Amino acid sequence: MFHIKQLELVHWDFWRRFTLPLDAQIITIVGPNGSGKTTLLDALRTLFALRCSGKRDFRRYVRRGEHDFAWIRAVVANVASGTGKRPFFPCIHDEVTLACRIKRAGGDWTRDYAILDGNVAIETLESGGEWTGLRDYQNRLAWGGLTPAIAKVLSLEQGDTDKLCEYSPRALLDLVFDVFGDKEVLDNYQAAREEQKGAERELEGIGLDLERLRAQAEAKRLEADNYRQWKQHADEVLALETEIVPRLEVAELTRDMSNERGDLARLRDDLRWLGREQATLTARLAAVTAEREMAVAALAEVRADEQQAEARQLAAHDVLRDVERLLEEERKLRERVATEHGADALTLEAEHAAAEALAAKLAGDERALVAQFEDKAEQLRAAQERRGAPGDAEVSAFRAKLDEAGIAHRVLSDVVEVTDVAWQAALEAVLRPYRHLVLLEREDDRHVAWAMGEQARFRHFIVAERESAANARVGSLAEVVRFAAAVPRWLADLLGRMQRVDSADGARHLPRDTEWITRDGYHRERRGARHLGRPAEFHFGELARQARIEQLGRDIAELDAARRALSPELDRAREKVSAVRARLLGLQSASLLALRSNEFAQARAALPGARSSSDQTGTAREAARREVERLRENLTGIDTEIDRRRRELNAVGTRLRDLTQQLMPRRTEQAQRLVALRSRRRGMPTHWLDPRELAQLAERYGDARAARRELGRLRDLLVSGDWVTDPSALTLRDRLKDDLARREQDFASRQGYCATARRHTDDARAAYIAKLRATVRQYGKNLRALGELANVGVDCGAPPLDNDDLALAQAGLDVSFDFDRKGAVGLNDGEASGGQQVMKSLILLIALLMDDTRPGGFVFIDEPFAHLDVANIDRVGRFLGATRAQYLITTPVTHNANVFAPSQLTLITSKKSPAESWAPPIGILKRAK
Known part of the structure; x- marks a missing residue:
């Protein structure tokens, strides 16, 4: 300098x-x-x-x-x-x-x-x-x-040059850096820090605005969704009122008229055919009645001849019978005499009773085994021929009545097939209450079937409303079932809403209101969870049929083995009964044989003539009987024919009366439908009657009654709901959505800028700290050099400088002085004398002006010798003279x-x-x- x-x-x-x-x-x-x-x-x-x-x-x-x-x-x-x-x-x-x-x-x-x-x-x-x-x-x-x-x-102000020692460590550090430090480094650091703070404040403000804008945008989105829902419901109500319900009513009237037109045409054809059939049946009945009268007369004549032949044959038969009975008695007496002469009668009688009781018991057991064998064999044939699951007696009897009434039907087990045998038990448990469900093939038979069910007190469902099952939801119980025919919708819905899980613990991840079932049949529904019970036997699908076939085969084999084991015992019992009976009858036969010897001899002599007479009269009677039987059968056939034709004629007459009674009201109803159809079609656009559009409406709403019900529901919903009806909600939503997108972009941009500002601040702070350390080192070096000139020990410790704004703000420069080896004193600790205070201030001041690269320079000092004694004045003077600066x-x-x-x-x-x-x-x- x-x-x-x-x-x-x-x-x-x-x-x-x-x-x-x-x-x-x-x-x-x-x-x-x-x-x-x-x-x-x-x-x-x-x-x-x-x-x-x-x-x-x-x-x-x-x-x-x-x-x-x-x-x-x-x-x-x-x-x-x-x-x-x-x-x-x-x-x-x-x-x-x-x-x-x-x-x-x-x-x-x-x-x-x-x-x-x-x-x-x-x-x-x-x-x-x-x-x-x-x-x-x-x-x-x-x-x-x-x-x-x-x-x-x-x-520096007058008098401040000798008060530098009174500066705080922080103030002294700031002054030292102002003199030695690179001002640009400090400016860069301060500017970067201010820029960072400003960026963070701005980012915080933008963040608060962004959150507020998000809340407003979400509120407007909900209002817009509410408006769109209201608009959708209002538009649908208007469409239902002005278009959909009238179109569906016209479509139903058109369909009903078309169906009724065909029914009336078939009804008139039936009436004409029934008239012709009634005349034909009346003529046939008259001819068969005349034929019967002729057959009755012929039968009376032949029956009189038969009675005479019968009387002759009975007389000859009685004679032959008496002769043969006497000879049979003689033979039996001779056999008894030869076998059991002298046996005990009481003992034989008891033995006979016991043997006969055993034979009766074994015969009863055999009949029971045979009956069970036949029943199981019939069930096996039914299972092998795929004739459905076994039903109880009540179901079989009711199905027989339906067959007699000509009502085509099936049971649920006929149409259900299980595709995954692992879920057979669960499916059987769910369908157990419906295993005997009766499915009517024709919906028109429902009233007759229900009447029969009421009369028979049939405890199982009779269902006429059936439809093809929709595609099963993935993971549902319906996914493991295949229906061979249409089933009730409620049954498909029941299986479709049950979610399959491996165990109850595996259902934790499912939503709270989900209905589920395990493989073992543990079922959860809206009322709670319970075990449905594992069925003892299966009724549905191929697995159930195979299980029945195997079980029936085992039962038949067991019954056959039991019957074969019982047959030898029964034969031995019967033989014993015959033997004991013969011994019992053989007692006292010899005396009776001798007493009746003449009677037996006459019978042997009359036997050939009696046999010849019996044979002749029997042949004549048999010829008469066959002729009577032929005429009786002919008469029975004629009576059956008369009865059948009468029943046919009565049925035709009843059907003719019924159709005649139905024709006029139905024609009147058809005329009313025509008037209503013309009234409602008046003014309708042509495309409103397009079959494809009407099919789409029917698929969505069903019939007109369902559409009117939906219209009422929507009206109630619009009246009772809290709706937004202002269309500006959509504009506000879009505007806030755009504002939110721009604000989010600004926020992201400011976040990047704030990160960059933090990085710049860190870099500037690091440069500032590096420069500050170098400045403190240089200043400490200057202080120590001046201390040596003044013969004062000076120590300047490096302040703790961490890369942190708070640490930098709290950092200070602690300088200690040692005068005359009396111990170190600080900057302004009150222990130094007035001269030492001036000396400390001069050392601190002159050290600020020392620069190795620019030696020299000048210093202005106002009254540095104030309040100093002579010795300190000399000491300060020597110190000034020892430095290289110019002093004023x-x-x-x-x-x-x-x-x-x-x-x-x-x-x-x-x-x-x-x-x-x-x-x-x-x-x-x-x-x-």
């Missing part, structure tokens, strides 16, 4: 014009209070574009004179440094002139500055100097070493003479005399070398 060699003032305060030599290291400015010591320093401060002391400025000094201009000119050194660089390059002389011209312009004072190579006089500058503005001038001075930080030090020191005339010991040049100021316009010139005392 440069030092001052000469100063010239013109019209500054009360000085007219003078020139001062300042080419010395220590310059003492001495004079009484108010003699102009600070005025002289403020002239230098104004020349160097610094702030004047206190509340003064340059205008205070120039307006005291009666002239409109003032000059401050200084000659400073422009000696090259160790690097060969001159402070005021491109000025290449060893001396450079710095000039400040102050003049009045329009009632105000302005300053102009100039930097010229060499020692240039004021007159030369006045005649043709090159002037520059304040900002450019300050930049040139900063390039020469008078940086803004050093300028801040030079601008003010001191009052009341000080000890030792204050002038280090001074090489003394400037003496004097007060202006009231009688004089100008103050006396400054005196100069220069120490001889």
